[in-house]
Amino acid sequence: MIKQALLGEFLHEAESTRKLLKAIPDxxxxxxxxxxxxxxxQLASHISEVYNWYEGTFNLDVFDMGTYKYDKGDISKAENIVAKFEENVAKAQKVLENWDESTAMNEWKMEMDGNSLFPPMPKIQVVRAFLFNHLYHHRGELVVYLRSTGNKVPGMYGPTADDKF
Known part of the structure; x- marks a missing residue:
């Protein structure tokens, strides 16, 4: 039941993220x-990379950032960032679809070199904050970047000022 609710939000928000990343001109x-x-x-690459953290968040109780390999890919063209997003979001969806939701209340922590980076918390709280809300925060930043460069912003929760009514 929890998984289905998360999956519905994931799919809806991944589409919004896709529209936003596709709106970035080189x-x-x-x-x-x-x-x-x-x-x-760099910001768009980070947004794409968040989807690469699903495996370590959903399927592990300790996410070791000391061994994590960040793979931003080639960020010299917007289409490359979108391609990395598509790769990461497909993997993330499979992780979520296959997740054993009985682990939702397992204690989860992030470490680096044996040091805890955040206080341990239930995995479901990490999913909501670290994966979902974190991503929404950075999408908001990206909207400001697009506006600051004179670019249009796609509607994610309804029309934007760029849409004709």
């Missing part, structure tokens, strides 16, 4: 709002 990839921010390409 001309905006190097934009960053300040010296401390990522470029559009």
């Amino acid at each position: 001309s905006a990839l190097d934009f960053k709002p300040s010296d401390i921010n990522w470029t559009t390409a």
